[in-house]
Amino acid sequence: MRLHVIIAAVCWCGLVDSRKIRGISSSYKRFYRERKSFLCIDGSKVIPFEQVNDDYCDCEDGSDEPGTSACPRGRFYCTNLGFRPHYIPSSRVNDGICDCCDASDEYNSHAHCQNTCWNLGQRERAYVEGQMRTLDEGLQLKQQLIEEGVLLWREKQSQLRELQQAAEDLQIKLEDHRKRKHEADRRKEQTLKALEAGDGGLRRQNSTVTGIFKLLDSNKDGSLTVDEVQAKVALVHDEERVLSEDEAVALLGGGHQMDLTKFQHTLWDILTKGDSVKIKDTPGAPGSPAGEDPHLKAVDRAAEWEATNLKKVEEAYETVNMEISDLQKKLALDYGTDWEFLFLNSQCYKLKVYEKWGMWAGTPKNQYSQMVYENGEPCWQGGSRSTTVTLTCGTETALRSVKEPSKCQYIMDFQTPVACQPVLKQRGIHSEL
Template identity: 50%
Template structure:
């Protein structure tokens, strides 16, 4: 008889303790729920009898009197989740028939049969963490190599720019010379034509023209060159001592044509003028191409490639991914495009700037000024950069009309692991 009474007392005591167990609170909050005559709401707004804690009626504005029920709209239930990460859920999800805590503690009085999955989840998370740490370690090693390669490329580009600028300076000097040569040759051509059309009394002008003819790159006038040619071909060279017989205007008219066409001085002057113009045009074209190369190189060197220029290796590379019926191409520091199956290509944005948050500025690339959407905004793209041991596009989305989002995995985005705050909660 006494044995049965003792057993009943033990069972009753256990049930009483279980009934008074304050569910849904963390260890750091237990000090607020020590059983006493009254309970002070954690926000200090109200004092209620302790019996009203977890009685399925919301008395405190902050919901602190009902941590283990769904009575308070703003209440939170703490999942202990031994073997996994503890976390909070909304109190409205307590005893709703769905297992939200991996230890099943949120369904303590519902018909739901919750399986204890915390141990398996913990093992899976630890394995994933180990894989991420391995990838981070390899990625950081590759990043260090990219930084060293980037430094070499940067020096090469700077040296290339210096060489191009020196060539441009030398070419500018030659341009000034060729412009003067063109001007002088044009003036001599006009003098030669005037002397040929008015031959009487113009021998002095002819001699002056011969003396002033521009020199070629070998230091000879084209007049002398013509004479040497005549000698080589067995033709008796012309001499200045025997002046040609001057032809009267009437004789030229009878012979027909322009009297200057066969004049050797006019021919030499015309050839000199044409040569000067041709040489100047070629030099100006070369100067324009050179200036374009210098501008492009200066623009590339002006781009921010990261704190250690670790993203410089992405310059000149392009990455592709296919999603649905489109093919997307990302060319870092250049542009983003979309191509349909029909071959139509659309510009989704040009490189603009880094657009990550202050604590991770180089985590997001911004591309804007793409083609306008029909009845919509101008297309733009944001590219999220994540750590990985290779460089590849992982996905592309269109979260809003004409605004695209991509994720680019690359070792250049790897950062040393910061102290983890996982499991630390701001509970007050």
């Protein structure tokens, strides 16, 4: 009889121990040490300890029934040895469905659950190990990109300094050419005035008038006729067409012939202006460089030469300043703390978007984990399109997915080695796996 009592006592202790431990994590076991009373974890009530896990809810927070489904707010802890432990709602305990991979939630049901924690843990560990390998490779590639980014940054800075020096040199040349052009124009103006003033200028003018008159006077009889004007004079904009008789008469002042004196005050003025008629294929015609004073032709050529050189220097100066401006804009962008994102500049990954760069929009701990593009094309019956790009760690740089969770608001997953963070590796694999 004494032996039976001892055995019964041992079995009862086993039942109590099983009841109080089921559904409890190791960190909460201190609250369930067997004693005369049990204090609800929220401190709201004290109950006899035998009421713990008795399938009746006494505590408002459900802490007295961690291993049963009695409390609506209760939680059951799946130990899941070999895999990830987690909580499930207590309503799922003994409901005939296996929620814990170690089958501990169906300890008193008809369900025949298999312990799958080891297999799940193996897959989880393989995935985590793969992630760690990806992280290692990504960090190595990131370091290469950082080194390339630093070199490229220094190269662009050097290029900017060279362009700025070139701009300074061109500015000096520009000022010099402007002065030379101004001086050439001044000499040309002075030469023109000198030719027009004084007896010498008048003799040159008369000599030119006489020379042109003799050129037009084919038969050298001292007068110009309609036939001679038609033979030697042409329209500026239609040189191939022969002047009509009426047009020739009009040029001769309404008559059919003209002497030197009348020529000087009529047709000569028309030819000098050169806006309506000219002498056919004649190098010495008025208005052409060959027909002017030799000194005037020289200063005119000099002025044209200086004007051409000035234009070339102005164009070169403008081009260099445009290159400086473009390079400064590129260098003003935020390419990360170590210029690791510089390699993405001018790169295209086959995704056509119209949004403009907005900002880095990651968390305070990792500012460069997200990019925002704003002010895109107007959306139908809505605002402008925008895109948020989330950067994830990977060994390749590629666009992985594009989603539109709300109208004209896009979310993209962009994988790149520069998104790999060393801090991720410190977490390692969960100690309970």
